Amino acid sequence: xxxxxxxxxxxxxxxxxxxxxxxxxxAYARGGATAPAIAALPARVRPVIDxxxxxxxxxxxxxxxxxxxxxxxxxxxxxxxxxxxxxxxGDFQPGAWGHALVEELGPVDFSVEKVAYSxxxxxxxxxxxxxxxxxxxxxxxxxxxxGVAATVRDAHLRDYPVILLEDGCAAFNEDIHRASxxxxxxxxxxxxxxxxxxxxx
Numbered sequence: 001x002x003x004x005x006x007x008x009x010x011x012x013x014x015x016x017x018x019x020x021x022x023x024x025x026x027a028y029a030r031g032g033a034t035a036p037a038i039a040a041l042p043a044r045v046r047p048v049i050d051x052x053x054x055x056x057x058x059x060x061x062x063x064x065x066x067x068x069x070x071x072x073x074x075x076x077x078x079x080x081x082x083x084x085x086x087x088x089x090g091d092f093q094p095g096a097w098g099h100a101l102v103e104e105l106g107p108v109d110f111s112v113e114k115v116a117y118s119x120x121x122x123x124x125x126x127x128x129x130x131x132x133x134x135x136x137x138x139x140x141x142x143x144x145x146x147g148v149a150a151t152v153r154d155a156h157l158r159d160y161p162v163i164l165l166e167d168g169c170a171a172f173n174e175d176i177h178r179a180s181x182x183x184x185x186x187x188x189x190x191x192x193x194x195x196x197x198x199x200x201x
Contacts, residue, residue, distance in 0.1 A: 005163075005199050007055030011134040012048060014061040015119060015141025015148050015169075017041060017105055020091055020098030021064070027098055031086030037170035037177065038142055042104040044193050045140050045168050049105060051197035058132060059108040061101045062119035064147065066092040077116075117150035126158065136161045138196055139188070140168030144180040156187035163196060164188035 020027040022042070028034060049059050066074035066087065073089055080087070092099050094113060101108060112125045119125050129137075137160050139152055148169045155162045164184055171177040181190060191199075 005136060005196075007052070007057045007200050009133060009135045010052065010055075010057040010138060010200075011129060011132075011136075012052045012057060012059045012138045012140070013119060013125075013151060014045065014049070014059065014101070014105060014108065015139060015151055016062055016064045017045065017102055017141050018063055018092070018098065019100055019102055021142060022102050023098075027087060027091040028084075031084060033084065033086075033172070035170065035172045037174060038172070041140070041142065041168065041170055042102050045165075046104055047197055048138070048140065048165065048168060048193045049108075051200045052138070055200040057200070058110070058134060060110045060112060060125070060128070061105070061108045062112045062114050062123070062125070062141070062147070062151070063099055063101070064092055065094055065099065065113045065115055067115065068093055114147075117147045118154045119147070119151040120154040120158070121150070129160075134160075136163070138163040138165060140165040140193070142169065143171040144169045144177045144184075145171050149180055149184060152184050152188050162188035164190050165193050165196060166190050168193045 069075050076087055112123045114123050137155050141148055152162050166181050
């Protein structure tokens with residue numbers, strides 16, 4: 001990947017930093033699924049959002065979504081139901097408070113609902129990137145080994161140069177986070193949030 005970054009053609013993709021994942025009143029906190037590294041992300045990502053905006057780039061958030069069934073109960077994938085049995089009606093529901101980006105990071109230019117790990121899978125993200133003439137992605141969010149990893153790899157397969165913000169993403173386990181960063185180094189240029197902000201400045 002070239003070291004040059006064209007700010008006007010850069011999009012920062014904020015993966016799943018939603019109330020139901022991060023907020024003390026969200027679904028994950030209710031279920032006891034929290035981690036200090038994840039809670040620390042908004043403060044780290046906010047300056048990057050500001051730098052991207054100031055440089056003329058675009059900010060896009062992806063939102064993990066549980067689609068309500070006809071009875072109002074969420075359509076939860078079996079693997080997710082097994083590891084997160086506390087998920088219930090209303091969690092990650094489109095338009096609900098828990099589905100929204102955390103307040104510290106808004107507003108963004110565009111948002112994309114997603115139903116699986118990758119922000120590309122069955123979403124309008126690729127269409128959007130082409131419409132706004134983006135050719136480079138910077139990716140941050142949660143979790144490093146899940147939504148972030150899948151989005152990075154999908155972007156790489158689509159020939160987008162990818163910048164992965166190593167301190168702008170996190171997992172529930174630090175060892176898994178570090179191992180994921182090492183693995184993703186073949187598909188992305190790994191940078192700190194400050195390094196990207198400085199490059200854009």
